[in-house]
Amino acid sequence: MSYIKHTFCALVCFMGLQMLAQSDFEGLGESSFAVNKKVSSHYKYNFALRSRYFFYQDDAFNFENRQIDLVHFSTLNLDYNHSVSLGIQYRFREDIDGGSNELRLTQQFNYTKKEGALRFGHRARIEQRILDELTILRGRYRFAIDSPLNGEKLDIGEGYIVASMEALLSLSDTIKPELDHRTTAQIGWLISESLKLQVGLEYRFEAFNINTEEKLFVLTSAILKI
């Protein structure tokens, strides 16, 4: 799997260069803790607590909290590689940085295909983001590849990588349609049968059809299976 490692390293370096070239750039961190529960072969659910914070803003490093999300997803497996999900999320921002709180509803379809060690994932989502002043309708599509770092099967103690690209289109009555693009590279470890840890980077081009904002996210997460 050395070619995957090389690609991953190249991607990370590339992201770093991009970051240095920007002066109006922002760096954020997002940490999450998620609990997954498989109820039956048909149904599983997920709860997550996620916090987002600035660590680089206005050309200086400083730490500033931005928001906390509470997320729930319910997934119905149609068969071993197709699923549909419904999600509900509440975002707390008002008490943290004064922005609008948000209720978000998500409908999702997912399809995966395994080819040797690689797994390809296609995910389509429709979201309704209900904010104080407006409601945004958002469509998004993500293509992801993941793979264990050794062999074709992920064993306990082994690492894996996940890379993805996502395109987003936001529509609302009051603001112009907005296009976003996100590239993500993460590395994770299956620590035990029930625990995974993931770290990674996500580079976002936000509203690139209007006035591009570029953001780098440092992602950390712990995923517990119960």
Add this chain to the structure above:
Amino acid sequence: MRFKLLILLFCLGQIAISQTKNEKEERVSLTDFPEAAQTLIETLPKDCKRLRFYKETDGEKQSFEAKFKYKRRRYSLEFSKNGVIEDLEVQSKIRAIDDPIRNNITNYFDATFTKSKLIKIQKQYIYYAEIEPELFLAQILSGTTSIAPNFEIVAEVKIEKQRELRELTFDSSGVFLNYRTINPTSYEHVLY
């Protein structure tokens, strides 16, 4: 702060990696294979593509597997711990199986499960000691073997309202022999 967290995460990963595991599949190089297996692999046709080597450990049991592509077909060659060839499997399609055999297989699925979806089909040529391993391999690869293969099928089946993944084995005439349940493992990242 962030840096320390990264270091911590990295260390945790290292600890986990150094733990003893009961079950493990890993990619290795040819030189890690038993000698007998190495000698045999060297007799494979030169135009074999994507030749890769894997070692599997399950408790005390060890086995070796070489995977490759030859004339657009995917093969998997299995060896015991001592390098004795066990079987050669080649990926196939249900419609490529001849009719009376295919009928027996599909009838089994229809009669046993409320629903089923075939995911992977392999012809399995089991090695028997009366033939030279080199000849066994060469005959299968050139399509001149007289061995009738078993069929190993990975399928998602629905039984008593529950779905599970199974690996089912059928004999050369399509009669069901046995199955094992495949653990979908913890191969479910938070991604989906």
